Amino acid sequence: MKLTDISKEELETMNYDDIAYIILNENKKAEKINVLFKSVCDALNLSEAEYEAKIADFFELLTTDKRFIMLEDGSWDLRELHNPEVIIDDEDDEETILIDSEDSIEEPDNSEEEDIFYDADNEDDLPDDDLEDLVVIDVDEEEANN
Numbered sequence: 001m002k003l004t005d006i007s008k009e010e011l012e013t014m015n016y017d018d019i020a021y022i023i024l025n026e027n028k029k030a031e032k033i034n035v036l037f038k039s040v041c042d043a044l045n046l047s048e049a050e051y052e053a054k055i056a057d058f059f060e061l062l063t064t065d066k067r068f069i070m071l072e073d074g075s076w077d078l079r080e081l082h083n084p085e086v087i088i089d090d091e092d093d094e095e096t097i098l099i100d101s102e103d104s105i106e107e108p109d110n111s112e113e114e115d116i117f118y119d120a121d122n123e124d125d126l127p128d129d130d131l132e133d134l135v136v137i138d139v140d141e142e143e144a145n146n
Helices: 008-015 018-025 033-044 048-064 139-145
Strands: 068-070 077-078 085-089 096-100
Touching: 008 033, 018 033, 018 048, 018 068, 018 085, 033 048, 048 068
Parallel strands: none
Antiparallel strands: 068 077, 085 096
């Protein structure tokens, strides 16, 4: 669907994010938020005052709509046009796991894991209590004895 194929009346009933989706899909390139919203405003024949009053709401709308993604340079594009790769680098392992967004996470086989748990019931392993000889003294009681 192209923006030019939509009637003025139908455009006025559409949400800003739907119009932005059509614009980005039609242009096939990422846009800065101010340029994108200006295109939306031009399509709806909104004034400069309306543009300034509603751009913050438009930004919030894009951030909550899962169809859009903010790129590293601050521009916005359609999420479907970007295939993110996730790199997990575990410092303990020598392997780096590369995950495609459509693949599942595969954990490396650590068959030689250390047993980090110990039996707390063995009293020989427990530390000595350095505070067992301490006595709590009430300040008022101490003053009365002096």
